[in-house]
Amino acid sequence: MEKNLGGTGDDRASSIVQTSDGGYVVAGYAENNNGDVTGNHGGKDYWILKLNTDGGVIFWKKSLGGSHQDLAYSIKQTSDGGYIVAGSAFSNDGDVTGNHGGTDAWIVKLNSDGNIQWQKALGGTKVDEASSIIQTADGGYLAVGNTTSNDGQVIGYHSPSNTGPGEAPLSYDYWAVKLSATGSILWQKCLGGSGSDEASSVIQTTDGGYVIAGSSNSNNGDVSGNHGDYDIWVVKLAQDNLATNDVVKDDIKMNIFPNPAKDFITIKLDYFTPSMDVTLIDMLGRTIHTQKLDGLTTKINTSGLEKGTYILDVTGGTKKITKKFIKE
CATH class of the missing domain: 2.60.40.1930 (Macroglobulin (MG2) domain)
Known part of the structure; x- marks a missing residue:
């Protein structure tokens, strides 16, 4: 089986999962409004497709976003049969509300038919994006990605060391955001150093914590033991969002x-x-x-x-x- 899906513009898939009915759901983006693509809001939209078991039939398709660039990077099926999608949004119109400035991480909850149940734009005034999302054991969600913000909903960004006068910070931190089942922020955490630290994937572990994987060229802050240039950087978080190198002294009862x-x-x-x-x-x-x-x-x-x-x-x-x- 093979299948080409899209229109005459730049259409790309970033994530696919097999669904409980044996079919598939695909998330990515599309920038046109022809061929298989309908409902584009302008620029690049999230493009979500539900396919049958052999991929030959599109059960439904959704263009989600606004008039600017909105890119989906991760999708998972949720316990209620719907879907959670994560990526980035530069828009603040159409389906996107609450953008904090620049590019925000954009989290969208869909029902089983692909209709929006809720959406959240998360971040600050610079670049924030979600590269991976999971549903957690408590029914909420954990999104991880990258940030260069240090305002809005982003706290604890590690400032870069490679910027001169008038230059904008270009170095990312890992950004982990724990959401409730309805998308409210429960906690957030910036991880990294003065270089660039870019999170790619997250899983929940058997002890209820989380492991985040990505890349880093830092060798300070939260990062130690860099071998030169970019290394794979793996971080274990406890269930209560404290990194394993965070210390809380219980000197008092x-x-x-x-x-x-x-x-x-x-x-x-x-x-x-x-x-x-x-x-x-x-x-x-x-x-x-x-x-x-x-x-x-x-x-x-x-x-x-x-x-x-x-x-x-x-x-x-x-x-x-x-x-x-x-x-x-």
């Missing part, structure tokens, strides 16, 4: 209750000094609130927080402990 919480949480410690602070951080790494501890027991108002997961960081002198809680 801390209980948080209730957890999940609604209007208030109480933290109870086994150690206290007047210099100790507690900082509340969201899963994008933003500081939401900081206050001095009242003593071994401190109450914190959480009524104004949006639903989601948060980090409590207690520090004082050389003592430190970090724990998470959920706001319902």
Whole structure:
């Protein structure tokens, strides 16, 4: 079996998976509006095709995007029989909303017929793209790709060392973004050094964590042991998004209750000094609130927080402990 699909322009496939019915779904992009391609919004669109078991029949096809360049790089079938697609979008019209400037990673959830259920443009004002996406064991998603942004939803970018006055940063970081089942960001993490670090693929591991593979020419920051030029760079993340080289010192014992919480949480410690602070951080790494501890027991108002997961960081002198809680 072989099959040519497309029109008179530049039409390319980036990802294919076999579907539960024995057929296939293909994701890539198309820049024309003839031949097999219909519904193009202008420029290059995501082009998604559902094929039968021998690839000879197109069950359905979808052009997704806006008036600029929108490129799909990864597709997976989801547990509900639909599909999750990841790539990049330069558009901010048509099917694309919420672009932060420049190129954003664009995540699109489709139902089994290829119709959009939701879409999310993710990133900052520079170049952000998703090269691989998986559905995770909790029903959410993990997208990985690359970023040169350090604003918007991107926090922790490692600035390049190869730029002079007036030059724009050209070096990528790995960018990992954990999404809920409906596309809300649960956490994000930039990984890399001052060179260029480009993530290509991600899998979930049996312990609930993740392994990301790509390439890197850095030899600082998160990257060590580079052999010269670009190396394959493999990174293991724990389930809670802390890289294996991240250290959280549990020098103090801390209980948080209730957890999940609604209007208030109480933290109870086994150690206290007047210099100790507690900082509340969201899963994008933003500081939401900081206050001095009242003593071994401190109450914190959480009524104004949006639903989601948060980090409590207690520090004082050389003592430190970090724990998470959920706001319902």
